[in-house]
Amino acid sequence: MEIESGEGQLQIHLKTKQTQYAVPDAPYSIGANISTTELNDLVNTILKETDTDHKDVEFDFLVFDEYLKSNLGDHLKERGISFEDIINIEYVERFPAPEPQDCLLHDDWVSAVKTQDKWVLTGCYDNTINLWSIKGDHILTIPGHTNPIKAVAWVSLNDETGIFVSCSQDQNAMLWEWNIAQNSVDCVYTCKGHERGIDCVDVNADKTKFATGSWDTMLKIWSADISDVDDRKRSKSETGATRTPLATLQGHRENISAVQWMDSDTIITASWDHTIKFWDLSLEGIKSEITGNKSFFDISYSKLNGLIITSSADKNLRLYDSRTNQGSVVKNTYFGHTQWIPTVNWSMDYEHLFVSGSYDNQVKLWDLRSPKAPLYDLIGHGDKVMATDWSNKKYVVSGGADNSVRIFKIKKAFEKIKN
Numbered sequence: 048m049e050i051e052s053g054e055g056q057l058q059i060h061l062k063t064k065q066t067q068y069a070v071p072d073a074p075y076s077i078g079a080n081i082s083t084t085e086l087n088d089l090v091n092t093i094l095k096e097t098d099t100d101h102k103d104v105e106f107d108f109l110v111f112d113e114y115l116k117s118n119l120g121d122h123l124k125e126r127g128i129s130f131e132d133i134i135n136i137e138y139v140e141r142f143p144a145p146e147p148q149d150c151l152l153h154d155d156w157v158s159a160v161k162t163q164d165k166w167v168l169t170g171c172y173d174n175t176i177n178l179w180s181i182k183g184d185h186i187l188t189i190p191g192h193t194n195p196i197k198a199v200a201w202v203s204l205n206d207e208t209g210i211f212v213s214c215s216q217d218q219n220a221m222l223w224e225w226n227i228a229q230n231s232v233d234c235v236y237t238c239k240g241h242e243r244g245i246d247c248v249d250v251n252a253d254k255t256k257f258a259t260g261s262w263d264t265m266l267k268i269w270s271a272d273i274s275d276v277d278d279r280k281r282s283k284s285e286t287g288a289t290r291t292p293l294a295t296l297q298g299h300r301e302n303i304s305a306v307q308w309m310d311s312d313t314i315i316t317a318s319w320d321h322t323i324k325f326w327d328l329s330l331e332g333i334k335s336e337i338t339g340n341k342s343f344f345d346i347s348y349s350k351l352n353g354l355i356i357t358s359s360a361d362k363n364l365r366l367y368d369s370r371t372n373q374g375s376v377v378k379n380t381y382f383g384h385t386q387w388i389p390t391v392n393w394s395m396d397y398e399h400l401f402v403s404g405s406y407d408n409q410v411k412l413w414d415l416r417s418p419k420a421p422l423y424d425l426i427g428h429g430d431k432v433m434a435t436d437w438s439n440k441k442y443v444v445s446g447g448a449d450n451s452v453r454i455f456k457i458k459k460a461f462e463k464i465k466n
Contacts, residue, residue: 055079057119058133061090065140068104070094074133079120083108086115090138107414109137114417142400144423145412145443145455149183156195157446159213162439163201168211169452170196176213178225178232181442181454187225189232191286193217198248200257202271210273212257216244220259221286224273234287235273240295241265251308256293258314260303266316266326267292298324298333305346315369317343317357325369337367337375344389351398354378354415358388364403366415379418383411389433396440404432410445410453427453 058074070093077089086108094101108115115122115136123130151167159170166186167179172195178186194216202210202222209225220238225231243262250257250271257271269292301319309315313334314326323337323346341359348355348369355367364381386406394400400422404410408428411421430448437443443455 055120055130057081057123057130060133060135061093062135062137063139064137068094068106068138068140071097077119079123079130080118081120082118083115086119086136086138105141106138107141109139109416110134112416114414116417116419142397142412142414142422143458145425145457147425147427148442148454148456150427151177151179151183151185151452151454153177153450153452155450156433156448157450157452158433159196159199160434160436160444160446160452161199161201161211162436162442162444163204163209164439166204166209167444167452167454168199168201169446170199170213170215172196174215174217176223179452181439183454187230187232189223191221191234192219194244197244197246198259200248200250202250202257203254210254210271212238212248212250212271214245214248214259218242218244218261219286220245220248220257220269222271222273222290234285236288236290237286238269238290238292240267240292246302246304247306249307249314251311253311258306258308260306260316260318262302264297264299264301264303264318264320266296266299266303266306266314268294268296268314268328294328294331296326296331298326301342304342304344307346307348309348309350309369315346315348315355317346319343323355323357323367339365339375344387345391347391347393347401349393349398349401351393351395352415356391356393356401356415358391358403360387362386362388362405364388364391364413379415381413381418381421383421384409386431389431390435390445392435392437394437394440400437402435402437402443402445404435404445404447406431408432408447408449410435410443410455412443425453425455427451 091103155171155173161168165181169177174192176189192215198214214220218241222236241261245261247260299318305317312328317323319342325335327334345358353370357365362384365377366379384405388405390404399414410425412423413421428447432447434446446452
């Protein structure tokens with residue numbers, strides 16, 4: 048009866064990979080109905096017994112590879128774990144809540160956002176691109192497209208020059224050069240070839256190429272090189288010289304909603320046709336695919352852990368493992384949003400963490416080991432969230448239909464325990 052009610056006594060081992068917080072490797076007897084608050088008290092009490100100068104730390108607890116959100120007994124019952132076993136509990140310092148920073152106000156919906164170092168690149172429904180500092184200073188408004196911007200990406204950036212690409216519903220991708228000292232921007236190339244609006248873009252690791260996905264169902268590969276002086280001299284247009292694609296790949300049946308380079312020869316795409324496809328560029332064909340039961344609105348592949356997080360119209364996020372032969376099997380589902388989720392991004396620095404943005408006006412920060420609830424809700428948007436980015440390890444950035452970009456800062460204290 049005690050087991051059925053989630054009560055009784057348990058034997059546990061407390062373990063951590065953060066050696067500064069390690070406790071003696073001994074079994075502890077606790078009540079099965081213990082909560083995370085009480086486990087925190089227990090760990091901090093044990094630490095104070097060996098270090099009188101220890102200051103209380105907030106921990107999260109992993110039990111069978113999942114964060115403990117209910118009491119321990121209920122957690123074990125849900126998984127059919129015997130109360131007679133010794134339970135290993137791993138504890139990690141709690142990731143601190145990101146702190147709201149600046150709000151960057153635009154003239155229309157913000158549908159694309161990308162950070163690089165201290166700069167923020169945004170794209171809007173008023174057909175303009177905007178450059179900002181991460182501190183909230185507006186640098187430039189850049190016209191050129193004739194329809195809403197749907198995606199932006201940095202190609203390269205140094206102290207003197209920034210190269211970036213923008214993609215629009217006007218069917219064009221534009222490759223731009225920003226002279227930082229003069230604070231001037233030139234469109235070097237207009238990339239023409241898509242027959243419908245472009246929805247997504249990504250740049251390869253060595254910054255030589257970029258890929259675009261479109262409502263015409265085509266994946267196109269382009270050169271990101273701007274060093275062709277002859278082309279630039281011939282161009283008298285404000286929209287630069289015309290560039291055609293290096294390759295066009297066909298395989299999706301509906302809009303390509305997301306594209307990402309996995310390595311120099313492999314691209315991953317997601318589509319409204321319910322599939323994720325892995326493209327071999329050396330063969331210019333599809334080498335494998337994942338089939339879902341919903342349209343994919345966005346995907347993010349993590350080079351840190353090899354996992355793919357996806358967003359769809361059914362309010363849920365799903366995790367896939369691209370490294371296994373059972374790639375189509377959903378590894379985990381994350382619940383918490385109440386409307387469509389158009390955007391999701393892995394952290395580039397923290398292998399377990401990702402953010403999502405939804406039409407429910409919410410940005411949520413998740414740990415892949417906590418499927419039932421996000422770590423934090425990042426509050427601020429007053430309308431649907433359309434874009435998120437976590438390229439800069441110090442900042443989470445989001446854009447929305449409230450005409451704003453919200454910046455949330457990651458506390459420095461967590462950097463020392465990133466892993």
